[in-house]
Amino acid sequence: MSSDRPTLADVAAAAGVSVSTASLAFSGAGPIAAATRERVIRAAEEMDYAGPNPLGRQLRSGRSGIVGVVVGDALRRSFRDPVAVQMLDGLVRTLGPLGLGVLLIPGSGSAEQRGVDPLVETAAMDVAAIIWGGTVENPNLMALRRRGIPTVVVEGQAVDDVAAIGIDDRAGTAAIGRHLLELGHRRIATVTLPFNEMGRAGLVDEDRIASLSWEITRRRIEGVRDAGIVPVATWEAPASLVEHGTDAGRALLSGPDRPTAILAQSDLLASGVVLAARELGLRVPEDVSIAGFDGLDLPWLAPDQLTSVVQPLAEKGAAVGHAIEALLEGRVPPPVMLPVSLRLGTTTGPAPA
Known part of the structure; x- marks a missing residue:
């Protein structure tokens, strides 16, 4: 044996085959008889040989086996968001059988710095x-x-040579907006997701809305307008977290001319608004109706269940995985638009008289 640690050449010699034949036995590819493959594997087991060096295999194939996943927010916040976790779970479950691993990368670049x-x-x-x-x-x-790396964009802006996966969130937001109008609400405020990588907290005006760059936020704002709603106030949250929803709720519900309904662009933001309403002594939905987006199961919000737009999170992650598979095969798959649905809960009701 050439060293204390067995090599592929050692296994090939023990099995009486060439190194290239032994390599084929481990890769599962190429013309090799079943009996020959079994002889190589048996020799490897007897020598306690784990298999070819993966780095060498990657160099020979020209592939790393890695999918870079750029998350549009800080990773520490993304892992507090069930939406991100469930979607990434669906993605990883799809990539596993393809022999692909995931490298998570924070989307830390700002629109101003182009970093x-x-x-x-x-x-x-x-x-x-x-x-x-x-x-x-x-x-x-x-x-x-610039690097020539095939890319999938999730809930972003469609580009000709880039695979696109999205949900019909504009239509879903319009549906929940019409639901509030049918309940008699006219003083409706909104709490939005960040407008860009440098999201901030506070009321926004039309100039700020016109400057936003995140498509997910834009589409949901447009959905509100599609429903025929002109919000009495729009509050931008710096991230989709409960505490930011609570901040928004306190600000929007503390004045004398408070809205009768608040439509938030995520369930975590909406649940924070519910907590703020409780803190201020307001009844939900008798004094204020609150609706969200995502369709999350939030048992800690009991006895309330959010009225929400349900999106297929695991299916969205799987769709990203299938798009990645197509790109690896040299194809740019057609855009995928997944449907959403309205779920009525306990947090919306008729507008107060």
């Missing part, structure tokens, strides 16, 4: 996926295209 995480520029990856916030000018997308 990207160094991993976007240098990390080995076969395909990339940008989760949320993608636009044509997105610095991460621009960097990946």
